[in-house]
Amino acid sequence: MSRLVFVLPLIALAVLVAAFGRGLTHDPKILPSMLIDKPLPQFARPGIQPGAPGFATADFRGEPKLLNVWASWCVSCKVEHPVLMQLKADGVPIYGLAWKDRAEDAQATLTQSGNPFARTAMDFEGRTAIDLGVTGAPETFVVDKHGRVRYKQIGPITPDVWEETLKPLMAKLRSEA
């Protein structure tokens, strides 16, 4: 009986390690977003230039789209930029939300290095980003044809992320009713 007490710590360790082992199988980079499988929050943002069209929640109906939160001051966004340009060439519709960015700076970046976005809108105060639960730039939301958020990519879309995660997901969303 008393010998059993001395084995208890070992048993406790085994239980703990089993729990940790399972914890490791969850990908830590998938931060759960409150928005997953929920409709996009209501917003309507102006375009970069006065008069240029921005976009609003209603624009996300019809076909699956990417909503990319970026900024001219964001270094990782520059890393991501070539990938986005390639996606544009492949016909993927990307809506770009310039976050906490001045219109001049955002426009200059797009003019200089190319514009991957079907539409661009400004979120200078970061109000919409708060509703979206943006933690940093870049972040990309995959929105299905009913305007629901289906996935949130935190950090730049690398070719691997696109090939392994986002591309299959977009294909699946396109085939959904």
Added chain:
Amino acid sequence: MLAEIGQFSLILAFAAAIFQSAVPLVGAARGEPALMAFGRTAAIVQGVLIAVAFGCLMASFARLDFSVALVAEHSHSTQPLAYRLGATWGNHEGSMLLWVLILGTFGAFLALFGRDMRETLQARVLSVQAMIGTLFLAFLLFTSNPFARLSPAPLDGQELNPLLQDPGLILHPPCLYIGYVGFSVAFAFAAAALIEGRADAAWARWIRPWVLVSWIALTIGITMGSIWAYNVLGWGGWWAWDPVENASFMPWLAGTALLHCVSVLERRGALISWTLLLAILTFTLSLIGTFLVRSGVLTSVHAFAVDPARGVFVLAMLVGMTGAALALFAWRAPSLRSGAMFGTVSRESGLVANNVLLTAATATVFLGTFYPVLMEAVSSGNDKISVGPPYYAITFAPIMAVLLLVLTAGPLLQWRRDRFEELWQRMRTPALAGAVALGAGVLVFGVRYVVTALGFGLAVWCIGGAGAVLWRRWRLGQAEDATVLRLIRTTPNSVWGLVLAHAGLGVFAAGVTAMGAFSADKVLSMRPGDQAVIGPATVRLDEVRDGRGPNYQALVARFSLIEGDQARFMTSERRAFPVAGSQTTVAAVENGFFGNVYISVGEPTKLSDGRDALVVRMYWHPLVTWIWAGAFLMAAGGMTSLSDRRYRLGAPAAEARRRAAVPPQAPPGEGGRPNAGGGAPGGMPPIAVPAE
């Protein structure tokens, strides 16, 4: 070239560690002095090799060698030298190298200064220590090589995370690691004792300085982290129950229990198995802390180098080391008999209560930290749960309150057997003082603040109790002046240490209580010239201007803290680091004895009439410096105790010789009456395990 030298040194250290794990163990089993001596040499060689590797990495940072990937990722040419050097351990690979550096240094110290130890015990400790070293060096070499090269080398590097560019960072991780790694020595001692089947008073004396050093370093490290977070994170919090903070706090709690346990074992030969288990658990908690930060099992602000592959490796180390030690414990410990018996009211009982409470506190923090992981493991859903401060307020705080209540009585108790009536005589004065503080608190603050008043009462009780230890020891008001003076002069440093540490906890408790009840905060939009009242202070925004640092631009806001017709300037900055692309806030903090005024500036904003203004957060933090002062007092107590001549390295052997010559007697002034009867502290027989 430097990076390659570092890399080769690490590989050689790895080889040395492998041999050091096996050879002295065999030597101790066969009783061959040459093999045991090999262990000592290997430990010194291993320590030197790791130091060379660490020096190479540090030099690469100083010289901005961007062909080393780690340097390119964490250092930029505009970064000041101090932060370039600090960046050596401000990242995953470098911090792991610091970890093995401390491990190797401790191993070398064990070999150099452990000459008075029983040779077989020393050989076994060094061997276990090298097993830990082997695993960590493998972890470094195979999953996180700090010397990986980049080709082509970039022209300039990326910056160290600006949040980490703070003087606090330079010292916080090394202190923390000395604490974590130091407990590996305790672990090695426990494992060696189990292998040897022998844990006695002498063992407790050898382990004591190592436990104490680790505990002091961990105390300082955690405190520095708290101060850093307070000043840099810009929200004026000193503790957030963040998983990674908890990861450092759990070994501290367990280490505190271990420290007290070791003294029971050393003085009375009791609680042997429990001490061994605690030594194993304390280091395990340090390991779990490492696992936590680096595996991404929990997401946290501290989580750097989140990488499941590394997580698997650390988990494997955890299974290997702790699993083996606990298996050894399950096998050998039942045969270790507990030594002396003790009465229900006795110093030993007090220390058992201390251990029960500290263990319960550790378990509470453990559960709070890992509840999300444990829940995730059993549920399939993706809902992440987090456990916040309210949980700790209702679980951890009451345990601590009881601990404060008990710990004052502890040092006033006699070893072996005591009477409650006599104990009450000794602690009547601090109890009265505490009760008065409680009553006054309720009267002044109102009945709603009864918990606050209780906190202050406990703090007074705790500090008073520490004073009572000295009062009783010096026989103030009883003995003649000359005797009192002699008693004051001859008070051992270990007693001073105890008094300082316990009083420090009281100071700490007062700070926490005041912060919990009376801190205040405000968020305002201010223009230059505007005034605001926060707590007892009046603050005016004087001016807002632009500033520059070596690698950042800043928005500098100067405030005046107005006291009567005098004003003191306070400056808060918002720094933008263009290379890292991020911002930090440097809060303006006016440290005061009664409290801090804390101002941090936010973003520029517009008032409703369209004029420009600045978002300003202001806090009043009553007695917040007491929290850190209390913690530093505890550390100072530890250092004082460490300097006690009786416990110097090498002292145990001298003491053993002395005790062998002189018949055992009670230490002077301790307990007050002669220590009669069986199991005398001096002649503690080693407890041997029968060979199986």
